[in-house]
Amino acid sequence: METLSVAKSFDGTQGVYRHRSDACLCDMTFAVFLPPQAKEGPVPVLWYLSGLTCTHQNVMDKGEYRRTAAELGVAIICPDTSPRGENVPDEKDNWQFGSGAGFYLDATQSPYAENYRMATYIAEELPTLIAANFPIDMQRQSIFGHSMGGHGAITLALKNPGRFKSVSAFAPIARPMVAGWSRPAFEKYLGSDETAWRAYDTVALIEDGYRLPELLVDQGKADGFLDDGLRPWLLEEACEKAGIPLTLNMRDGYDHSYFFISTFMADHIAWHAERLG
Amino acid sequence: METLSVAKSFDGTQGVYRHRSDACLCDMTFAVFLPPQAKEGPVPVLWYLSGLTCTHQNVMDKGEYRRTAAELGVAIICPDTSPRGENVPDEKDNWQFGSGAGFYLDATQSPYAENYRMATYIAEELPTLIAANFPIDMQRQSIFGHSMGGHGAITLALKNPGRFKSVSAFAPIARPMVAGWSRPAFEKYLGSDETAWRAYDTVALIEDGYRLPELLVDQGKADGFLDDGLRPWLLEEACEKAGIPLTLNMRDGYDHSYFFISTFMADHIAWHAERLG
Numbered sequence: 001m002e003t004l005s006v007a008k009s010f011d012g013t014q015g016v017y018r019h020r021s022d023a024c025l026c027d028m029t030f031a032v033f034l035p036p037q038a039k040e041g042p043v044p045v046l047w048y049l050s051g052l053t054c055t056h057q058n059v060m061d062k063g064e065y066r067r068t069a070a071e072l073g074v075a076i077i078c079p080d081t082s083p084r085g086e087n088v089p090d091e092k093d094n095w096q097f098g099s100g101a102g103f104y105l106d107a108t109q110s111p112y113a114e115n116y117r118m119a120t121y122i123a124e125e126l127p128t129l130i131a132a133n134f135p136i137d138m139q140r141q142s143i144f145g146h147s148m149g150g151h152g153a154i155t156l157a158l159k160n161p162g163r164f165k166s167v168s169a170f171a172p173i174a175r176p177m178v179a180g181w182s183r184p185a186f187e188k189y190l191g192s193d194e195t196a197w198r199a200y201d202t203v204a205l206i207e208d209g210y211r212l213p214e215l216l217v218d219q220g221k222a223d224g225f226l227d228d229g230l231r232p233w234l235l236e237e238a239c240e241k242a243g244i245p246l247t248l249n250m251r252d253g254y255d256h257s258y259f260f261i262s263t264f265m266a267d268h269i270a271w272h273a274e275r276l277g
Numbered sequence: 278m279e280t281l282s283v284a285k286s287f288d289g290t291q292g293v294y295r296h297r298s299d300a301c302l303c304d305m306t307f308a309v310f311l312p313p314q315a316k317e318g319p320v321p322v323l324w325y326l327s328g329l330t331c332t333h334q335n336v337m338d339k340g341e342y343r344r345t346a347a348e349l350g351v352a353i354i355c356p357d358t359s360p361r362g363e364n365v366p367d368e369k370d371n372w373q374f375g376s377g378a379g380f381y382l383d384a385t386q387s388p389y390a391e392n393y394r395m396a397t398y399i400a401e402e403l404p405t406l407i408a409a410n411f412p413i414d415m416q417r418q419s420i421f422g423h424s425m426g427g428h429g430a431i432t433l434a435l436k437n438p439g440r441f442k443s444v445s446a447f448a449p450i451a452r453p454m455v456a457g458w459s460r461p462a463f464e465k466y467l468g469s470d471e472t473a474w475r476a477y478d479t480v481a482l483i484e485d486g487y488r489l490p491e492l493l494v495d496q497g498k499a500d501g502f503l504d505d506g507l508r509p510w511l512l513e514e515a516c517e518k519a520g521i522p523l524t525l526n527m528r529d530g531y532d533h534s535y536f537f538i539s540t541f542m543a544d545h546i547a548w549h550a551e552r553l554g
Contacts, residue, residue, distance in 0.1 A: 009536035259286035
């Protein structure tokens with residue numbers, strides 16, 4: 001693991017690191033914020049998964065998470081959203097597939113199956129690397145994310161019961177199997193048999209019996225992707241049927257941007273910090 | 278004036294606007310955050326001047342000013358740092374001169390004198406535009422900035438006594454007349470007679486009798502530009518001789534980046550808000 005940069009911020013440290021990923025067969029970059037409490041001993045951790053087109057950097061620059069994370073003593077990890085590089089197959093002009101659009105799944109179709117293994121990367125490889133290199137208490141993990149990253153956070157929490165103390169999302173893609181902006185990607189990554197897609201779809205996972213103790217979601221009512229891509233009402237229906245307590249805050253006037261996310265970032269971190277103990 | 282974007286954030290609105298500048302003879306872009314209190318009536322305003330290479334956008338993305346500005350009911354205006362465009366003379370590969378490096382002065386030398394008139398733009402043209410288009414109480418203005426923008430904020434406050442209720446800076450260039458990264462720019466903008474440079478140098482202005490009621494400065498001790506470009510001890514000396522109360526916070530471990538600025542942003546806004554009443 002190579003340190004690309006470290007800067008002091010809010011009395012903690014914001015670092016950016018690169019390592020060779022065995023899961024994705026390429027170099028991967030990620031950001032870690034360590035709160036000042038990490039100088040004294042291991043701290044709990046909150047994973048933030050980003051949305052389409054993002055790298056680790058968007059939320060690091062615009063997410064405004066450091067103040068609250070420093071106050072409450074929580075580390076924040078921001079991974080990249082896909083494998084990248086000259087040797088990674090991609091569709092350069094397609095922002096909904098390939099680089100920046102890993103959808104937090106393990107691809108099964110050629111030529112993507114070799115590199116696009118973000119589910120394994122986020123759930124297995126990166127936690128092992130983090131545990132070995134940072135003063136983080138891996139018994140106290142939570143996860144959240146935005147849009148495609150909200151989808152990633154919820155599906156990973158559903159499929160790894162007990163791993164995360166809590167899960168929340170900003171404007172998550174509730175049902176990528178049917179959303180216009182994710183169906184083509186799912187077909188290329190996972191093939192045409194849609195039963196295989198259910199392992200990476202929040203509503204389908206809940207229908208198939210996967211459960212969460214509770215879920216917090218914030219969603220802007222002025223989000224341009226609300227009707228076509230996000231459809232939080234499908235999540236609401238599924239949670240209601242399954243008896244999963246969902247707090248869905250529909251926020252007047254807010255869009256899909258970091259101007260929205262940063263507004264409610266402190267609320268989400270505080271909510272997770274309570275559950276991280 | 279044209280609205281480029283408006284997004285809700287922290288219950289206020291973050292807007293970006295463009296207008297034709299008579300001072301700079303080009304289109305200029307700026308950002309305005311209006312806190313929620315602006316819905317009820319005019320609010321006080323805090324001008325933020327950015328540093329070398331920046332546009333209005335850097336602090337808008339990374340400055341983390343909206344939470345505190347919304348809480349305290351202060352508008353934040355973030356102008357660009359220079360004229361720009363095909364018809365504006367520039368040195369493309371020089372980050373310390375031309376585009377992104379206006380130094381908040383009015384150039385007198387050809388071919389720069391026509392466009393590089395940032396002192397007039399910030400002190401006269403933009404306030405007139407703001408007063409005409411936004412619910413802002415122009416009797417309650419304060420100003421701050423970073424690096425070259427800290428220099429801009431302090432020199433503008435010195436030369437416009439009574440205009441600003443308060444002035445502060447993050448890592449300001451205290452003495453651009455002598456700093457290696459600004460001397461060449463001053464010569465190109467203002468000519469070789471250094472007496473003309475004194476109107477745009479904080480220490481020289483104080484030596485020449487200009488005064489401030491008080492001054493707040495935060496400076497990172499791990500700032501790579503400390504010795505060559507910034508030299509806060511020159512500011513300290515000048516303020517002490519002139520009897521200007523200076524609060525200079527030297528911050529262990531912090532660098533010159535927005536990871537530093539954002540850490541102390543809330544402190545500065547709260548300090549200004551007290552003085553804005």
